[in-house]
Amino acid sequence: MVLHFARQLAATVLGQDASDPGALQELEAAGVPVTAADCRSCADPCDEGHEDYAKRFDVDMESEMRGSVKPYRRQARTPHPLSLPSCPYSQAIFSALQILISTGKADWAHDIASESNSLASFLSDADDKPSRKKKPKAAPADSPEPTDAPDKPSGGAQAQRQERTRARNANRKTAEVAGVFAAPPAGRLSVLNGSHTSRADDPDAADTVLVLPDYVAVANVPRSAAGAAALWRHALDPAVPRAGTVLADAAQELRTWTLPYDCLIMLCSHKKRDARCHIASQAARNRFHARPRSCGLARRHGPRGPRKRRAAARRSRQRPTPRAGAAALEQLQALGAGAGAKKALVLKNSHIGGHKFAGNVIIYFPQGLSVWYGRVTPHEVASIVQHTIIEGKVLAPLLRGGLNISRPGRTSLLDW
Secondary structure, three states: OHHHHHHHHHHHHHOOOOOOOOHHHHHHHOOOOEEOOOOOOOOOOOOOOOOOOOOOOOOOOOOOOOOOOOOOEOOOOOOOOOOEOOEHHHOHHHOEOEEEEEOOOOOOOOOHHHOOOOHHHHHHOOOOOOOOOOOOOEOOOOOOOOOOOOOOOOOHHHHHHHHHHHHHHHHHHHHOOOOEEOOOOOOOEEEEEEOOOOOOOOOOOEEEEEEEOOOEEEEEEEOOHHHHHHHHHHHHOOOOOOOOOOOOOOOOOOEEEEOOOOEEEEEEOOOOOOHHHHHHHHHHHHHHHHOOHHHOEEEEOOOOOOOOOOOHHHHHHHOOOEOOOOHHHHHHHHOOOOOOOEEEEEEEEOOOOOHHHOOOEEEEEOOOEEEEEOOOOHHHHHHHHHHHHHOOOEEHHHEEEEEOOOOOOOOOOOOO
């Protein structure tokens, strides 16, 4: 109660309005596909039996939420040869970089990089010695300023300055709209743990990493300094084409494929950082899991990794089609093109910042964009499924931020 009044007083002093009355008009003006539909799908009080939080569950309902996140960015040297003017995914300069490491857990140490012999710990101080590149260092989720890019474009200082200027100019149309992000030329790597299990050939020694918004899975990443360096060189380095493939590495035997889902739903569940995230993620997961196919959503809580007892031949048959070359963009555009329910991968993840706005839900799409919602309760899940996942519209009152959601000339986030 004390915190509630303190936040209310602070919001009044700062002139903030948690209802964000101008959000719909601002987002529309920025080219963001939005909807005026109700975020809550049930009556208030609820008449559908949705789970309610305890009275002591304290979420910040007083502060302005939109614009409360900072994008995770990766600098790119040049657009990929497959770049299409109508496809933001293929425009590498407009991408962020967030990775999700397989752990098979829903809670982790307070600082995931502190877990010894974990891939997160090795990534936090990996050093690619052969190329003498700067190490990819995990950045605090809510750090106000991004760290320096892990790698710099070639072409000398003048070329670097020109690239930074070009990216800043590209961002000006959206920079003044809270919560609408493209990627300026500064970069940082957001390292998260995920609840998915490894699909590596030896899941006890290697992880499967989801690279976003590239929408790619990389398997057989050893939990070692060498594994972190290999992942950096072949999937995280800005020189790796966004719509392309992880380069072959006979020593590491990395495998890569396009995520075979119409969307990836990430739920922050890091209890050791804040119990509110744990409570909210479980309640939201239950509602996403309860959505029937008739409502347009088919869920997966994997991907599951092949067990050791399975024969090698059977594992080989289960391997997805590798992601390579020109086929990558075709694979991405094929997702969601067919009839039937949307296939969603629902995962829990470690701390992403802003637990005061729990539940935090990030939805990634193959188009190379993401929508970050806050204050999500079971009452809003049905509306998120219908309006955002199926129709490709943003629910403005829930929006904390979004990457590449400015889509001038399009009526849906799902349009290419």
